[in-house]
Structure formats: structure tokens, C-alpha cells
Amino acid sequence: MMYMFQQKWFAIVIFFIFAVTVAGFPHPIEAQDAIQLIDQSWESDFNQSVTFSAEASSSAEITEADLFYRVVGQLATSRNDSDFTPGTTVNASYTIDLTDPGNYQPPGTELEYWWKFVDADGNELKTEPEVLFYEDDRHDWQYLENDRLTLAWYTGGDSFGKTLFERANEALDTLEADFGASIENPIKIFIYGDQEALLDAMSAGAQEWTGGAAYTDYGVVVIGIRPVQLEWGLNAMTHEMSHLVIHQATDNPFGGGSTLPRWLDEGIAVYNENRDELDDNFKALFERAVANDNLMTLRTLSSPFPSDTIQANLAYGQSGAVVKFMADTYGSDAMAELLAIFAEGALYDEALEQSIGLNMDQLDNAFRESLDLPPLPGIESGSEPAEVDEVEEATIAEEPVSAEMDENVTEPADEAEVDAAEAEAAEEVEEDVAPAAEEPAAAAESSGPLSALPCFAGLLTALALVGTLFGWRAVQ
Numbered sequence: 392m393m394y395m396f397q398q399k400w401f402a403i404v405i406f407f408i409f410a411v412t413v414a415g416f417p418h419p420i421e422a423q424d425a426i427q428l429i430d431q432s433w434e435s436d437f438n439q440s441v442t443f444s445a446e447a448s449s450s451a452e453i454t455e456a457d458l459f460y461r462v463v464g465q466l467a468t469s470r471n472d473s474d475f476t477p478g479t480t481v482n483a484s485y486t487i488d489l490t491d492p493g494n495y496q497p498p499g500t501e502l503e504y505w506w507k508f509v510d511a512d513g514n515e516l517k518t519e520p521e522v523l524f525y526e527d528d529r530h531d532w533q534y535l536e537n538d539r540l541t542l543a544w545y546t547g548g549d550s551f552g553k554t555l556f557e558r559a560n561e562a563l564d565t566l567e568a569d570f571g572a573s574i575e576n577p578i579k580i581f582i583y584g585d586q587e588a589l590l591d592a593m594s595a596g597a598q599e600w601t602g603g604a605a606y607t608d609y610g611v612v613v614i615g616i617r618p619v620q621l622e623w624g625l626n627a628m629t630h631e632m633s634h635l636v637i638h639q640a641t642d643n644p645f646g647g648g649s650t651l652p653r654w655l656d657e658g659i660a661v662y663n664e665n666r667d668e669l670d671d672n673f674k675a676l677f678e679r680a681v682a683n684d685n686l687m688t689l690r691t692l693s694s695p696f697p698s699d700t701i702q703a704n705l706a707y708g709q710s711g712a713v714v715k716f717m718a719d720t721y722g723s724d725a726m727a728e729l730l731a732i733f734a735e736g737a738l739y740d741e742a743l744e745q746s747i748g749l750n751m752d753q754l755d756n757a758f759r760e761s762l763d764l765p766p767l768p769g770i771e772s773g774s775e776p777a778e779v780d781e782v783e784e785a786t787i788a789e790e791p792v793s794a795e796m797d798e799n800v801t802e803p804a805d806e807a808e809v810d811a812a813e814a815e816a817a818e819e820v821e822e823d824v825a826p827a828a829e830e831p832a833a834a835a836e837s838s839g840p841l842s843a844l845p846c847f848a849g850l851l852t853a854l855a856l857v858g859t860l861f862g863w864r865a866v867q
């Protein structure tokens with residue numbers, strides 16, 4: 392009996408202590424949860440707006456409701472005052488106006504967002520971050536994906552998408568094998584059904600001749616490919632992807648990475664389109680410039696490319712030929728080292744000397760020597776003779792200009808038509824595209840310009856040629 396009695400009293404004491412604890416002291420969780428999130432949602436209208444909404448309540452009046460967001464993979468966070476009426480229960484909303492080119496987000500963007508509420512008693516609530524997948528839901532997309540990339544398309548059927556997906560994977564293999572450039576984050580490629588649909592998905596500021604773009608800070612490529620343009624599309628997609636991967640490999644979001652010289656960036660993209668020989672659009676111009684000994688210098692090609700169409704196409708072709716020469720002569724280890732040095736932030740000559748033992752002028756001369764051209768005036772040849780792959784280089788250097796390409800380049804009627812359209816376009820590109828391409832820092836600005844990298848010269852020529860074939864014009 393005694394034993395039972397003690398146990399009963401022990402239970403009562405415990406209960407009493409528990410009751411005092413609960414009633415007599417503030418519940419520690421209660422203070423943090425003074426503000427309650429009741430509901431939240433978002434709604435997007437592609438390329439128009441994204442609206443975030445949240446309902447919250449508190450015992451004291453809620454006086455502050457801010458929406459924070461950032462693009463996943465980027466550092467900058469945007470903080471925004473929402474619209475709401477202060478009270479103990481509030482319905483707050485914030486809309487991103489996507490028609491403002493400064494707010495543009497490409498399809499496939501992932502936005503991380505959260506809310507912060509503050510009430511009159513000083514309580515705060517920061518909600519758990521959520522991720523919004525921003526997609527162009529106006530089209531019925533099909534997807535193919537693996538751990539490296541996702542390809543989305545909606546016209547052309549299964550085989551069209553499969554062909555593009557396979558080429559995209561080959562492009563990644565080439566970049567890894569020849570340049571040691573493997574992707575850190577999976578990339579997303581959106582294939583629009585034609586150029587009009589592409590432009591409709593791009594920023595209002597996009598030029599009407601744009602055929603494709605690489606949003607290097609987002610890991611996104613957008614491109615307009617009609618099923619009848621598949622051959623062109625495969626090259627254009629590969630070209631844009633190459634930019635994206637090279638930027639991933641050399642941009643350092645924490646600072647320190649260097650922007651590549653233009654000829655290297657474009658040259659890798661052109662080379663990756665076809666490792667065996669130059670694209671037909673560039674080949675004739677390049678061969679003619681070699682025959683006439685009027686190639687541009689690599690120093691000149693380190694800056695934005697010429698606005699003149701013919702010169703711009705020569706710049707692309709020559710850049711591709713130089714990169715092919717480097718890959719064949721110095722090998723993939725040296726190319727990988729070159730990119731790795733740029734990733735740490737290095738000057739052009741410094742990076743070249745460390746990786747291939749030549750500065751830019753010496754490389755220029757080694758390249759010229761491989762083409763049987765005299766050295767540049769006033770510049771010593773490289774101390775190490777270039778081990779030129781003579782068979783392959785001879786193919787580029789000596790193959791006669793094809794009659795077909797010759798017509799496209801020189802026939803007065805064709806030239807006038809292409810030239811007028813492209814000259815106008817090319818001028819605008821220098822203003823709008825070059826700065827974004829030169830400024831990786833744009834990634835750190837939440838509402839700043841995007842690092843979109845439309846590659847116009849090659850795409851333009853192709854568009855113009857396709858336009859001639861199919862009766863439409865790239866530029867109206």
C-alpha cells in the first residue's frame with residue numbers, strides 16, 4: 392500500500408510541475424511563430440509576368456511583406472516590397488514585369504523565392520525558399536534528357552528531336568575531349584519551331600534577325616529550327632552550346648575568371664560545329680583570304696568582330712581555322728590547360744605562353760606558316776616550330792574555292808540582297824550583343840542585362856541562304 396501511495400503522489404507532483412511549466416512560462420516556439428503563413432502561390436504568363444501571392448496573419452498588425460527571389464545558380468538576390476494592406480491578416484502580392492527587357496528570364500529558368508513578414512511587435516517570419524520552374528507553356532513540349540542536358544522541342548516529331556539530342560551530346564563529348572571543358576550544371580536547350588516563335592520567346596529587345604542565343608548565366612540555349620532546316624539547326628545548336636559550356640568552364644562566379652579573346656571563344660564554337668573542316672559558309676571566304684594574304688591578325692580578332700558582313704564571316708572562319716590548327720598542333724591537353732588558365736584569370740599572352748609556349752603574335756605566325764604565308768611584319772616567329780598536321784591543313788589551305796560558294800559570295804544580285812540586310816543587322820549587334828558577351832559581371836546583377844550571346848554572323852548567313860532557298864528573308 393505504501394508503495395502505491397508513493398507512486399500516486401509522485402505522479403501528481405510530476406503533473407503539477409508539468410502544468411506550471413506549460414502555464415507559467417511562455418512557449419518558446421510561440422514567439423517565432425507569431426506570424427503564420429496561411430497560403431502562398433505563384434502564377435506565370437510567359438514573357439509577360441510572374442505574380443507571387445501570399446496570405447499571412449499575426450496577433451499584431453503585419454507592417455512589412457517583402458518578396459525575395461534569385462535565379463538558381465546565381466548569387467544576386469532581388470528584394471521587393473509587395474502590395475498589401477497592413478493588418479493582422481494580409482494578402483500580399485508582387486509581380487515581376489517580364490516585358491521590361493531588364494527583367495527578362497529565358498525559358499527553363501528556376502527562380503528560388505521566399506517571403507519575409509514583419510509585424511508591429513517586431514516579430515519576423517522568413518518563409519522556407521520555394522523553387523518556381525519558369526516554362527514557356529504556350530507550346531506542347533517533348534523532352535529528351537540525361538544527366539548533362541535536357542532538349543525540348545515541339546515540332547518535327549520524334550526523329551527530329553532525337554537527331555538534335557544526339558548531336559548535342561556529341562558536342563559535349565567533343566568539348567570535353569578536346570578542351571577539357573565539362574559542364575558543371577546540366578544545360579537546357581529549347582528548340583522553337585521557327586524564328587518567329589523564337590523571337591516571341593525572347594526579350595522585347597532581341598533583334599529580329601536573331602536565330603539563336605546562349606544565356607550563359609542560366610545554362611540555357613534557345614534556337615528556332617524549322618524541321619526543313621535541320622542541317623543548319625544542328626550546327627547552330629552546337630555553336631551556341633559550345634559558348635555556354637566554354638563560359639561555364641571559364642567564368643568564375645566568385646570573380647577571377649577571364650573573358651576569352653573573341654577568336655578563341657568563337658573559334659571553339661565554329662570548330663565544334665564540324666571538327667573535320669570549316670562550314671561551307673566560312674570556307675570560301677577563308678580560303679580566298681589565305682590566297683590573297685589578307686587574313687586578320689589575332690590581336691584584331693581579340694576584340695568584337697567587324698560589323699561588315701563579309702569581314703565578320705571571315706572572322707568566324709579564320710577563328711575556327713586557328714582553333715583547329717591549335718587543337719591539331721598542340722593537342723587537347725594544351726587546349727584544356729589554356730582554358731584552365733583563363734578560368735583562373737589571366738592575360739591573353741600569359742595564358743597562351745603558359746599553355747602552348749607562344750604569345751599571341753607568335754601563334755599568329757605559326758598559324759600563318761602552316762598556310763605558307765609570310766610572318767607578320769615586325770613580329771618574330773615562335774621559338775618552337777609548329778608541328779603542323781600537314782595533310783589536314785593542306786585540305787583547308789589548298790582546296791579550290793567551290794564554284795557554288797563563289798556565286799553566293801560574289802554574284803552581284805545575291806550579294807546586294809544579303810549584304811544590305813546583314814549590314815544593318817550587324818551594326819545593331821555591335822551595340823547590343825558585344826557588351827553582354829564581354830561582361831560576365833552581368834551575372835551578378837539581379838535586374839541587369841542578360842549575358843545573351845546571339846551568334847549572328849554565322850546564323851545570319853545561314854538564314855539568308857535558307858531564306859533564298861525557301862523564299863523568305865531573315866530581315867525584313
Ligand SMILES: [Zn+2]
Nearest residue numbers: 630657660846
Ligand atoms: Zn558564336
